[in-house]
Amino acid sequence: MTETIVVGLDGANWALLRPWLDDGTLPNIAALRDDGVSSDMESCLPPVTCPNWRCYTTGKNPGKLGVFWWEKIDTTNRTLTTPTSRSFDSANYWDYLNEDDLTAGILNVPMTYPPDELDGFLVSGGPGSEQDAYTHPPELGDDLDSRGYQLHPTVPVTADEDREAADAMVDLIDDRLATFRDLIDENPVDVAHCTVFYVNVLQHFFWRGEPTRRAWEVIDDHLGDLREEHPDATLLLMSDHGCTDIDTVFNANAWLESMGYLVTDRKGTDAFVKLGLNKKRASQLAHRFGVHDLVVRHAPERLKNSVPDDEEGFKREQKLERVNWDETTAIASGQGLVYVVGDDAAVTEQLLGDLRNLRDHEGRPVASEVLRREDAYSGSHVDEAPTVVFDQRPGVHTSGAIGDNPVFERPGKWAAENVRTGLFLAAGPDVEGTLEETVSILDVAPTVLHSVGSAVPTDVDGRALDLFGGESPGERDPIPASAVDSASDQSVQDRLADLGYLE
Known part of the structure; x- marks a missing residue:
């Protein structure tokens, strides 16, 4: 019998769901909330899929994991790498x-590709996974392929006009949860987890629009079925972060350039930006005509490196090639991360002050909190972290692209952005007590272990929530981690670019 079931809801928070809970659109989630215990849940900075899903699976902050976002910039060697499952x-x-x-x-836990071995089963999650050697045991992948299981949409949603692609994404979410229910019925395990990832992609492009609402109705139906099929199990709902609508786009590198922190040398490549030519548009056309893989394989590297990722400009390694490193003192990634070249203390101090004082055109702060990395993280990998970490004010989307951009502009292709406040819920016959305050995403792994009587490793940052009565969980020595693999994975980067996740 499956004792604990965790359903991870990417980008979910109670504020997002409140209108649908109030009007009866999501009766099963409402019933679970009435019968169980629930609270807000705080994610790690930045509040993004990567690294927060692995903060959940480990109970550790990014400073112990060595992964801080979709990319890591080494300003000394002037390189950029993208994490895989082996990087944590x-x-x-x-x-x-x-x-x-x-x-x-x-x-479907994000950042689990390639899969590790385990007693039970593991199906790697997106967005960085590929439909090849994506399961353990390996033969499970053959079985899933025969069922028509899809890791990713055939055509990604890249704008709010992509209604057909959005409908297909809702169908994918439906199939994902149906597959999960079948797997734990056919292969009973003690603890089961399924992440519903693509619902947050819909939220990014449609916010609470019709495709997002339909996706949440599908999720709600499956949660009702899970409760009926496993009445004696502890059911946990959690998210990696929340989501809210956007009022401002902050182009961080345009601001750094205007302040003299960043100096670029883009030369003739900006002509592609002015002509509206970019990889996103080319990818959309290639997907539409069924030649995407062919184009990726055969397009000359020189051309790929000259064409910007999208209308915002150059991202990933491309943007590093446009930096005048001899004159640059800081460069930004997206969603609240800034690297100071050489970790210069004076530059860092000035940058902290400038970001804390920064206001948009309407006088609103860009950041709700601005931190040194030592204050944002703890652990052996802190010195690899971005030098400055800021929590975007709710309503702000920060782009790390380098291009011909204003510092501030109105929302473009994204309608909503992540926020740090997610959700947590626990329901089941063994759940008791209350949650009187916001819990941390780092608390979930210890709580899952506690739910089945397992001791908690001493190196986690979270705590087991007191939801099951009885004695507190015991402690255990940590299992040594495998070697960290910091190599950039091009297939991961291409998939992220297709989905618009390297914002």
């Missing part, structure tokens, strides 16, 4: 379950 310097909670002779079934 930690064991996951299911490794401890296996050590206790308990089984786990993990489906």
Whole structure:
């Protein structure tokens, strides 16, 4: 019998769902909330899929994991890398379950490709996974392929006009949850997890629009079925972060350039930006005509490097090639991360002050909090982190592109952006007590272990929530992590670009 089921809802928070809970659109989530215990949940900075899903699976902050966003910039060597599952310097909670002779079934957790071995099953999650060698055991992938299981949409949603692609994404979410229910019925495990990832893609482009509402109705129906099929299980709902609508786009590198922190040398490549030629548009056309893989394989590298990623300009390694490193003192990634060249203390101090004082055209702050990396993170990898970390004010979307952009502009292709406040819910016959304050995403892994009587490793940052009565969970020695692999994975980057996730 499956004792604990975790459903991860990417980008979910109670504020997002409140109108649909109030009008009866989501009756099963409402019933679970009435019967169980729930609270807001705070994610790690930045509040983004990567690294927060792995903060959940490990119970550790990014400073212990060595991954801070979709990209890591090395200003000394002037390189940029993209993480894979091997980049996170930690064991996951299911490794401890296996050590206790308990089984786990993990489906679609982001940043789990390539998959690790475990007693049970693991189906790698997007956006960085590929439909090849994506499961453990390997033969499970053959079975899923025969069922028509899709890791990713055939055509990605890249704008709010993409209604047909959005409908297909809702169908993919439906199939994902149906597959999860079938798997834990056919392969009973002690603890099971499924992440519903693409719902947040819909939120980014449509906010609470019709495609997003339909996706949440599908999720609600499956949650009702899970509750009926596993009445004795502890059911946990959690998210990696929340989501809210956008009122301002902050082009961080345009601001750094205007302030003299960043100096670029773009030369003739800006002609592509002015002509409206970019990889996103080319990718949309290639997907539409079924030649995307062919174009990716055969387009000359020189051309790829000259064409901007989208209308915002150059991203990933491309943007590094446009930096005048001899004169630059800081460069930004997206969503609240800035690297100071050489970690210069004076530049860092000035940058902290400038960001704290920065206001948009309407006098609103860009950041609700601006931190040194030592104050945002703890652990052995802090010195690899961005020098300055800021929490975007709700309503702000920060782009890390380099291009011909204003510092501030109105929302473009994204209608909504992530926020740090997500949600947590626990329901089931063994759940008792209350949650009187916001919990941390780092608390979920220890709580999952506690729910099945497993001890909690001493190196986690979170705590097991007191939801099950009885004695507090015991402690155990950590399982040593495998070697960190910091190599950039081009397929991961291409998939992220297709989905618009390297914002």
